[in-house]
Amino acid sequence: MSYNKTPSITAETINSKVRIFTYEPCGEIVRHARGLEQEIYENPGSLPFQEIIYCNLGNPQALGQRPITFFREVLCLCDNPPLIYRDEARALFSPCALKRAKKIVESLPGRQSGSYTSSQGVRSLREAVANGISARDGFPSRPEDIFLTDGASSAINLMMQILIRSPEDGILCPLPDYPLYSASIILHGGTMVPYNLTEDSGWGLEIFEVKRCLEDSRASGLTVRAMVVINPGNPTGQVMSITNQEEIVEFCRKEGLVILADEVYQDNVYTENKKFNSFKKVARSLGYDHNELSIVSFHSVSMGYYGECGRRGGYMEICGFGADVMDEIYKLASLSICPNIAGQILISLIMDPPKIGDGSFETFMAEKEETCSSLIKRAKALHKAFNSLEGVSCNKFEGAMYLFPLLHLPPLAISAAEQEGVSPDVFYAHRLLSATGVVVVPGSGFHPISGRSHIRCTILPDEEKIAEMVPRLQAFHEAFMDEFRG
Template sequence: MVLCGATLVPYYLDESGGWGVSISDLKKQLDGARSEGITVRGLVVVNPGNPTGQVLVRENQCEIVEFCRNENLVLLADEVYQENVYTDEKKFISFKKIARSMGFGEEDISLISFHSVSNGYYGECGRRGGYMEVTGFNSEVRKQVYKVASLSSCSNLAGQVLVSLVMNPPKVGDESYTSYREERDRIMLSLSRCAEAMVQAFNSLEGLTCSKAEGAMFVFPSVRLPKRAIAAAEAMNTKPDVFYALRLLENTGIVVLPGSVFGQVPGTWHFRCTILQQEENSCVIPHLKARSWLP
């Protein structure tokens, strides 16, 4: 976006509604941008969510597809955490499947779906590789997409191998299927337990509330800061959640990402905390109980 000189038009998720996408807020932001002469081209949706860890319900996904179709927006579906779902109440459904189930074909909506080997339960963050599916575009646009993707003179061989493995995992009957399935299930169960434990722990602490972790690899607690802490942050010309994160790092060694990095409703403060597979490394709560390091 920065390289192309594009303009970001942000929108807020509905925290009270389980971090769902509010269509009325989307419309408000879209109309506001257009009134300022900004031509909005597309809508980015991350599902399961980063940084909020939510999984969108089917009805909300249908609303998003209908909104993009009516407003002639490209739907950019970041679905890199699609394997990471920790609740029986919801399941991951791709936006392409949603659109087709609504009777919309390629002529009705332009959709780009993304996946990556850096995320998901495999989490090969150090080996970059991924792919996208481009649908609903004419041949000339697709040619330009392939041209941009081919600019690099050196192929990322390790990343390509991993993408191939992600797209073609061991199947029933394969020699490695049993060990693959056991390892995958073990990782997913560990992540699920960590997610639940972190949410329960955060909700037990004074000044913190945290929505249920439904998917992805993050929780996004809301933190209520004392007036003195907010004043101290303002005196340092620093955002209050950044001030909180820095004090937390300096006094406990715990690293979190301030919510202002992602954008949040004015007057609210959050931080993103990563769910670790190693359960023994996810217990940060004792360090958070004592808030003596805040003003």
């Protein structure tokens, strides 16, 4: 008897869509970093640094940001319900956390945090989210319109599955983009319709540019179904003006497009002359109701002052979809049975935190303000450092958790990158990592305008790390420029 010795599956025989997309925040630079990390472990002292500093992801707690005490107390109690009723718990937990945990546990199936829930999420937790949205926006929100999700990423993927029917369906996305969007569109068989943000005007969105992209794509035979907007921006860090948001709302209403509003950095706004406004709030303020415009907004427990990335919690609020479509979304969400309960609890706490008069309010506010003020301080230090480097310019930091500096590299550096078969920003990022142990993301992974080189750098939550990283960065860049200046 003979046997087929050909491998059952190879890189050439897997789903071709998986091979096409890239995700640079966890791409080749990170793989390089993991190799260096192993080298440090196996041969201490063999490299010019003793640790890797990961600035590739918004991963606050891994980099030193402290969690919010109230959130952790409630989570602990929900995972251990008998503690709520023990006398010694009063010495360990705040009365506010005990009260909230008791209320949450009583709403869980079987009063246990390890049980399946509704595929849409626990009703009482969706009510907390809806109430939080209503308080934030000044317009009503309904728990029926809320889907609790395993972070914003799973919600975004779900909506792409709902919207994309074939390669003839297009989704408008900003460039630079967060590569989750381009990857998700590719995986679900659609076509990305890019529109450029303008770096020279602080990464602003020009509505005439979006109109041009829409018209060109329709002329090529595409059916454009939705427009992605990321506010505050990732990777670019800008905060949209209310005027810009109003233009987008009017444009999408006129053209019949769904607004996919990525609002996960809504608690990361650091400029005095701007504030976060949800797209739903802007639409309602313009007088457009549920029947006149479709908006799906996404939020997450991962960023903000909370930084609970590993909990994988989030929500999407769906406005302007018919009951028949909502039934199909529920069916699709049901394939994963339900979102994890820790994430559901956390997003409810974030949208309904302690309020004035609650016992935990003062501690909660002090922790929140300390984290936010420290982030502003660290962002300013890193922004100043980048702008002090020869041939580097960085737009003002307004929101989110990243800087996206522009690199003006010498011709010899560009030539050296070409000889190695990589883009200049990839070349620079590899050299930076090898010399300093600092991991950044090449800007080409976010698909900016061709011909420009950027890097995306996460603002570290640890001031000591920033102070340690800046001299490394400055020394490397000076040596790099001297080597390739010619």
